[in-house]
Amino acid sequence: GGGGGQAYRRDDDRSVQVDEAKVNQLVSQRLQAKMSRDFATADSIRDSLKAMGVEVFDQERVWRVRGAGAGGGGGGYGGGGGGG
Numbered sequence: 329g330g331g332g333g334q335a336y337r338r339d340d341d342r343s344v345q346v347d348e349a350k351v352n353q354l355v356s357q358r359l360q361a362k363m364s365r366d367f368a369t370a371d372s373i374r375d376s377l378k379a380m381g382v383e384v385f386d387q388e389r390v391w392r393v394r395g396a397g398a399g400g401g402g403g404g405y406g407g408g409g410g411g412g
Contacts, residue, residue: 334359339390341397344381351382355391358384 336355338348353374361369378386381394392399 334386336391337390338350338392338399339388340392340399342399344393345395346380346382346393351377351380351391355384 334356336352336359354377358370358373358377361367361373361398373376374384382391383394384391
């Protein structure tokens with residue numbers, strides 16, 4: 329594993345098809361632009377993502393596709409087994 333903790337991940341139920349490789353590429357380009365304080369580029373990349381139906385959440389470092397259900401915390405199915 330490893331890697332510099334920069335990556336955003338998809339956080340929905342994947343019910344909507346999207347070109348994840350392209351989204352990840354755009355998201356990381358946007359992050360680089362922001363780190364370079366190139367906010368015009370960052371905004372135009374965000375607009376490209378929006379056009380694909382993708383919303384980026386910087387606080388959570390995740391992205392979601394409009395129309396897909398919530399992903400994340402394991403869902404309400406099963407739950408954890410007992411420790412021991």
